Amino acid sequence: MPSRLLLLPLALALGPLAPPPPAQAQTQASQASTVQPGTAPTAADDLLYRELGGRESIQAFTDDFYDRMLQDARIAHYFDGINMKYLKRVLADYFCVVAGGPCVYDGVGMKDAHAHLGIDRAAFNALVENLQLAMDAAGVPFGVQNRLLARMAFSHSDIITK
Numbered sequence: 548m549p550s551r552l553l554l555l556p557l558a559l560a561l562g563p564l565a566p567p568p569p570a571q572a573q574t575q576a577s578q579a580s581t582v583q584p585g586t587a588p589t590a591a592d593d594l595l596y597r598e599l600g601g602r603e604s605i606q607a608f609t610d611d612f613y614d615r616m617l618q619d620a621r622i623a624h625y626f627d628g629i630n631m632k633y634l635k636r637v638l639a640d641y642f643c644v645v646a647g648g649p650c651v652y653d654g655v656g657m658k659d660a661h662a663h664l665g666i667d668r669a670a671f672n673a674l675v676e677n678l679q680l681a682m683d684a685a686g687v688p689f690g691v692q693n694r695l696l697a698r699m700a701f702s703h704s705d706i707i708t709k
């Protein structure tokens with residue numbers, strides 16, 4: 548739905564879309580700390596992880612998400628020559644950790660991983676659109692999607708360098 552997609556950049560910049568998150572989610576966000584510089588905030592509990600359906604479901608929508616990005620002419624070129632198998636795994640671990648799941652993220656910090664890519668806001672927003680489409684296709688409820696996006700919002704200043 549286009550109007551929803553247009554709101555996504557705002558979701559990342561400002562936090563979750565309406566309806567507002569429950570008090571518990573707000574508490575979690577304010578308690579978030581960084582486990583690796585510029586990488587992933589820790590969550591207070593695994594509620595969001597469970598709502599996303601666990602590690603296997605996260606891997607499934609992450610795989611679909613990357614497949615969609617490779618089909619998206621706005622951003623596909625960023626992934627030329629990249630080891631997609633590795634990227635799909637570490638990104639699913641990243642989402643899992645951000646959501647409070649029992650995973651270990653062993654990838655590179657967000658700043659270092661993206662510094663050489665020259666990512667602008669439009670590319671960032673295109674990526675988020677694809678992530679939402681993949682979560683939609685996987686049946687992840689809208690509110691749950693927004694809470695995951697909100698927890699990733701902290702990283703956009705590390706990723707957008709242009």
Ligand code: HEM
Pocket residue numbers: 622625626629634637638641653654655656660661664666670671672674699702703706
């Ligand atoms: C919140 C948004 C994003 C998150 C959470 C994210 C997450 C990640 C993670 C976890 C990695 C793996 C780091 C490693 O090598 O260990 C990675 C690498 C990468 N990301 Fe992102 N990313 C985001 C935005 C973007 C955007 C907007 C683009 C381009 C349109 C992008 C393109 C890439 C590429 C090409 C790599 C591989 C870099 C390399 O191996 O040289 N990412 N990202």
